[in-house]
Amino acid sequence: MNSLSDIAPQPQRLVWQQATVVAITLETPSVKVFRLRPAEWHGFTAGQHVDIRLTAPDGYQAERSFSIASAPDGTGMIDLAIDKIDDGEVSPFFHEVVEIGDEIELRGPIGGHFIWSAGDGGPLLLIAGGSGLVPLMSMLRYRALAAPEIPATLIYSARRNEDLIWRDELFRRATQDPNFTLLATLSRETTPIEGARLGRIDRALLDAALASLPAPPETTFVCGSNRFVSAASTFVLDAGVPFASVRTERYGG
Amino acid sequence: MATRGFLGRRPTDGEGERLPPGQYRTDDFPVLSAGPTPRVALKDWSFTLKDGVRPVMRWDWDAFNQLPQSKLTRDIHCVTKWSKFNTAWSGVMIDDILAEAGIAAPSEFTLAHSYDGYSTNVPTDDLINGKAMVATHFDGKPIIADHGGPARLLVPHLYFWKSAKWVNGLQFTNRDEAGFWELRGYHMRGDPWREQRFTGD
Numbered sequence: 001m002n003s004l005s006d007i008a009p010q011p012q013r014l015v016w017q018q019a020t021v022v023a024i025t026l027e028t029p030s031v032k033v034f035r036l037r038p039a040e041w042h043g044f045t046a047g048q049h050v051d052i053r054l055t056a057p058d059g060y061q062a063e064r065s066f067s068i069a070s071a072p073d074g075t076g077m078i079d080l081a082i083d084k085i086d087d088g089e090v091s092p093f094f095h096e097v098v099e100i101g102d103e104i105e106l107r108g109p110i111g112g113h114f115i116w117s118a119g120d121g122g123p124l125l126l127i128a129g130g131s132g133l134v135p136l137m138s139m140l141r142y143r144a145l146a147a148p149e150i151p152a153t154l155i156y157s158a159r160r161n162e163d164l165i166w167r168d169e170l171f172r173r174a175t176q177d178p179n180f181t182l183l184a185t186l187s188r189e190t191t192p193i194e195g196a197r198l199g200r201i202d203r204a205l206l207d208a209a210l211a212s213l214p215a216p217p218e219t220t221f222v223c224g225s226n227r228f229v230s231a232a233s234t235f236v237l238d239a240g241v242p243f244a245s246v247r248t249e250r251y252g253g
Numbered sequence: 254m255a256t257r258g259f260l261g262r263r264p265t266d267g268e269g270e271r272l273p274p275g276q277y278r279t280d281d282f283p284v285l286s287a288g289p290t291p292r293v294a295l296k297d298w299s300f301t302l303k304d305g306v307r308p309v310m311r312w313d314w315d316a317f318n319q320l321p322q323s324k325l326t327r328d329i330h331c332v333t334k335w336s337k338f339n340t341a342w343s344g345v346m347i348d349d350i351l352a353e354a355g356i357a358a359p360s361e362f363t364l365a366h367s368y369d370g371y372s373t374n375v376p377t378d379d380l381i382n383g384k385a386m387v388a389t390h391f392d393g394k395p396i397i398a399d400h401g402g403p404a405r406l407l408v409p410h411l412y413f414w415k416s417a418k419w420v421n422g423l424q425f426t427n428r429d430e431a432g433f434w435e436l437r438g439y440h441m442r443g444d445p446w447r448e449q450r451f452t453g454d
Binding site: 013111 | 254255256258260261262263274275276277282284285286287288289290291332333334369370399405433434436437438450451452453454
């Protein structure tokens with residue numbers, strides 16, 4: 001964490017711009033994915049986020065940050081996955097009001113620490129709780145495009161089977177990609193689900209993830225709620241993974 | 254330009270003027286950090302004041318807690334958009350740390366250092382004259398590790414990443430040297446009322 005090698009080139013200034021909503025997909029009962037085409041976009045690094053700014057007719061504004069789920073793939077478009085928070089201000093607007101063709105104001109990309117490029121190497125250990133998967137999904141999709149030889153393992157904890165975002169894509173990648181291992185765990189299911197274990201993340205699951213990699217992880221990325229990240233990071237450190245190689249991102253803030 | 258269909262949820266009376274631009278109020282206390290929470294035992298804790306590379310004074314936990322104790326109750330504002338009102342802290346004012354060391358602030362710039370390798374740069378003017386402290390208590394109780402305990406810097410009038418968790422030293426520097434997030438695109442000063450979130454804001 002003291003080294004400077006993880007620092008992405010930073011723009012001189014982040015400018016607000018309009019982005020057009022070009023597709024909306026309901027991925028789980030509570031998560032919608034919005035594909036946006038910013039007016040001027042010069043790419044990003046997997047793991048980065050954008051700031052969204054919504055403006056009411058009287059000038060009142062609300063801002064929130066959302067991680068990018070898609071890979072930096074040169075299309076000039078980015079996917080944001082937005083979890084519906086019932087008592088929220090911004091996420092219900094996205095779920096109930098936003099339509100294809102709408103213009104949304106954003107600026108980015110932002111973030112120079114919770115990021116990964118092929119040049120950073122591997123193996124990669126990715127640990128996601130719920131919608132904490134989003135920035136890690138960008139890394140996985142980018143890795144498949146740019147560096148599929150780098151070993152990667154994803155521990156993905158969700159409440160129920162139906163809450164697994166990009167479920168089909170993740171299982172397909174795990175089947176087809178010999179260097180990618182998926183360890184899904186479901187904390188609120190009680191009956192067996194094919195391809196997933198039941199229960200919360202624990203030390204045994206962490207040990208299984210480490211055993212699935214041919215060498216210790218170069219970098220471990222942990223993303224989710226604070227409670228999830230605290231628990232997962234403790235297992236990671238207890239398993240002997242060096243403190244400085246673990247990067248965290250916590251949401252709910 | 255207005256966003257089609259967005260009405261927003263207004264802050265309640267008197268709340269709006271306490272919210273800097275782009276912020277919303279939360280009553281939770283979210284946790285954010287670049288890495289895992291470091292485990293710092295009080296017997297191993299120390300705080301070092303440096304002028305450049307030269308150590309000026311160093312305190313262990315017991316000695317640090319003998320310094321004059323002060324309280325600050327302030328609104329705090331995180332660059333990730335949440336603000337929390339009336340947070341109550343106690344600890345040692347930076348002014349009292351300097352007085353104990355017998356020095357006046359020797360330069361315009363300061364780097365705060367932390368146990369996890371984190372650093373953040375703060376203009377010295379933002380630390381002195383009653384503006385900032387090294388906090389050891391929140392809401393009357395020792396600060397828990399997730400929130401930066403045993404001790405964190407508290408610079409409540411700047412975005413909260415400047416209030417370095419797990420702080421173990423202040424270093425005066427001749428130049429404004431970018432800290433951890435500042436190297437990664439975040440603002441060198443971070444005044445929430447001027448929305449100085451990122452480089453160039």
